[in-house]
Structures are given as C-alpha cells and as structure tokens.
Amino acid sequence: MDRTKIILNESEMPRRWYNIMADLKTPPMPVLHPGTLDPIGPEDLVPIFPMALIEQEVAQDRFIDIPNEIVEAYRLWRPTPLIRAKRLERALETPARIYFKHEGVSPTGSHKPNTAVAQAFYNAKEGVKRLTTETGAGQWGSALSFACSLFDLDCMVYMVKVSYEQKPYRKIMMQTWDADVVASPSMHTNSGREVLKNQPKTSGSLGIAISEAVEDAVASDNAKYSLGSVLNHVLLHQTVIGLEAKDQMETAGDYPDVVIGCVGGGSNFSGIAFPYIRDKLAGRNLRAVAVEPTACPTLTRGVFAYDFGDTAKLTPLLPMFTLGHSFVPPAIHAGGLRYHGGSPLLCDLVRKRLVEARAYDQTDVFDAALVFTRTEGILPAPESAHAIRAAIDEATDAKNQGEERVILFCLSGHGHFDLSAYHAYLQGQLEDAEFPDEALHRALEKLKGVSN
Ligand SMILES: Cc1ncc(COP(=O)(O)O)c(C=O)c1O
Secondary structure, eight states, X not given: XXXXXXXXXXXXXXXXXXXXXXXXXXXXOOOBOTTTOSBOOHHHHTTTSOHHHHHHHHOOOSEEEOOHHHHHHHTXXXXXXXXXXXXXXXXXXXXXXXXXXXXXGSTTXXXXXXXXXXXXXXXXXXXXXXXXXXXXXXXHHHHHHHHHHHTTOEEEEEEEHHHHHHOHHHHHHHHHTTOEEEEESOSSSHHHHHHHHHOTTOOOOHHHHHHHHHHHHHHSTTEEEOOSSSSHHHHHHHHHHHHHHHHHHHHHTOOOSEEEEEOSSSHHHHHHHHHHHHHHXXXXXXXXXXXXXXXXXXXXXXXXXXXXXXXXXXXXXXXXXXXOTTOOOOOOSOGGGOOSSOOHHHHHHHHTTSSEEEEEOHHHHHHHHHHHHHHHOOOBOHHHHHHHHHHHHHHHHHHHHTOOOEEEEEEOBBOTTOHHHHHHHHTTOOOOOOOOHHHHHHHHHTTTTSOO
C-alpha cells in the first residue's frame, strides 16, 4: 500500500520500553564518583533522583513495563505519525524512500515529553512535591513544566539568561503550565549568587543553570532534580519512538537501510535507533547515523575520556566523547545541540562502531530545513534539521549510486519558536561558527587531571 501517513491506534502503543543494555556483549564503562573515582552506587544518586529512576539507570532487563498512568498521559499525543516524505523524494529525484517519525506533534513540540512525563510520574509516586531543572533553548523546560502540571508537581526552571531574554514565548509557555521560571544565574542559589557577584553581566550557561537546579533540589526536603537527556533512563523512555516506528515501517512494508537522528545529549537519536540497533547486534545489516553541528562536534572531534557533565563539576564523571566541561560552544541556533559531552551509552556505541557520527555547518542545515519545509510543509526545529540534512545527503547518494535506499529519520521537533533563526537565514545573515583546532586543544587541556 502506498501510504503517506502511517498511524497506529492508541491500543497499538508500546507497553514496554526497550533497554539496549540487555543486548550489549560488553557494558559501557562505569560512571565514577569524582572524589573516590569508584563507580557510583544508588546511594550517591538518592539526593537527586527517585528510586524508580535510579533502578532504571542500572537496569539490565531487556524490556521495562510502562506504567498505565504514563501510557494514559502518552495518549495525549502518541502514537506519533510516521510519514513518508514523498514530496521530498520527488524534489530530490531520488529512488530512495524517505520516512520520518514526527515527534513535533507533542503538546510542547518535541520528543522531550516522552521522558518528562515518565520522570514526573515516578517522582510524584515517591512523594516528591517539586522538580527542578535547567533549560537552554526552552524545549526541555517546556516539556517538564507540562509533565509536572499533569502530575500535580511544582516545577522550577533555571533558564539560561540569554535564552530567557531572547525567547520570551518559551518562558510564557512554561508559566502557562504553572512553572516558576527564573533567569540563570539567579539570586535563588549560592552558585547563582557567586557567579553574579563576580560577573554581574554574564549571559549565563547551561553549566551554571545545572549547578543551580541541582543545588536547589539537594537543599530542599521535598524536591528532586530532573535531566532531559544523556542518562540511561532518559534514553530508555525515548525508545517508545523507535518501537512505534518499527511497527509502522512494518505496516509500510519497509525496513530502513539507514536510521538517522540529531544528537545533543543523545536522547532522540537513541530513542529511534536503539530498537533497530538491537537487530543490528543480532546480525541485521543497517546503518545508524548520529548528526551533530560542526560548531559543537562532540562525537566527530571530541576525545573519549572521563569528564564532568556540567561546567561547575557537580556531576559524577561520565565516560564519554567530550570537548571538555569548560567548552562554551558558539551561539548557533540549534541550542539543544550545544552540549560539550554526550550520553555514555551512545558514546559507547560510537566507539564500538555500531553508530556512525557526522557533523554539518548550520548554513547547510538551514538549506536542508528550507527544502523540507517547501516540500513537506513542516517547519523543523534547527536541531531536527541536522537529521534532515543527513537524510537528504543519503537520498542524493542513493540516487548517484542508483540504489533504492530506505531512509528513516527522527523529526525531533518543530521550529515554531525558532523563527528568529529562520529570519536570519532568510535575510542571508546566518553565519557558520568557526571551530578552530586551537579552541579544542585549549578546552581539552583543562581535562587533564580530571580522572587521573
Ligand atoms: C527539538 C530538539 N531536538 C533535539 C534535541 C537534542 O537533544 P537530544 O540529543 O537529547 O535528543 C533537543 C534538545 O533540546 C531539541 O529541543
């Protein structure tokens, strides 16, 4: 059947998340306590996460049941459509078949609620009253604000000051879901006050915002901290994307030759790709391509090392590709991809060559976004447009090779709050950020002595 949209019934939504740990022959290296350099244990995480999520972080079971309350919340927007990009295929005159999983249909406009809803549920169940988090561009803060409103939790969002000032609509959206949103650095925490004392005019950073959110949670009796990517339990929750996509691709009568996703911390890529990598581990021929910006080339140019997840060195040491925790990426428009490290689980798969990594300049990415918008009609988030760029390149390569390649990518979000970036592009004012070797060496220098 030659369908454009493949839509599952609510009753066909997955009832279990997939945990790739069960299928890895050798596990990723452990996360370390920065003081003792011993692997961290559950007790180290208790002050910041509820027990159910700590258990999922180290779980070895292949499948983990999705509680009914989460399934019911997912039903507000899931299952999401799988769309065959026929108009894009025609415009590219490619024999490739291109499919995308549209995660931009969620209430907040991205894949982030898949884990926000789960995290809010488990926290509420264990009696937590308030969640704290940081947000850069605002997608994650919006998702957690929405999720907290579903489970009657208070939500405190530390929003990087530059975004707070430049993206007032994201802030208003979060406030509509009743979240408290403050510009970070703020006067609410010691770490915020300390930064403001020394740099009163700072525009803030994700690193500082993480420090504030963690400090707030730890100092409060009834609050915990919530993270929107990187950790195993977040990737686990996102596998609902790939599990649905597999069923939908089967309905379409196709199986992908290549699965593509953009990477910030790794959650949407892993969400769509891990259920397919399970098949690859069992011998199936398939490529998985992770796409990042050249301005923040963690997987393609970073070193594999133990490093902190935040600038203020509050987190455990994570084994990952990193540009160094002090690295401040240039202010490209794909704010959600400006992270110095990446998920240890995903980095492990890149090291094992189960996942390929690729980087693009932002002007090439916006060129692809425009081709997509003018064929498929959807205005993609700048982050998601990285995956579109790779899908278009794969389709063009298939044409040159005369191959009927089947391409599946994750459209992780829409770009309705990113219009200033599109404005800059349309005015011809968008520039590629330089990323000189020298800057990389300087950031990596600061890594020395972190874990040895
Ligand atoms: C729309 C969108 N896509 C992708 C990302 C990257 O995050 P991750 O790699 O965890 O999917 C973000 C992060 O904020 C985002 O907002």
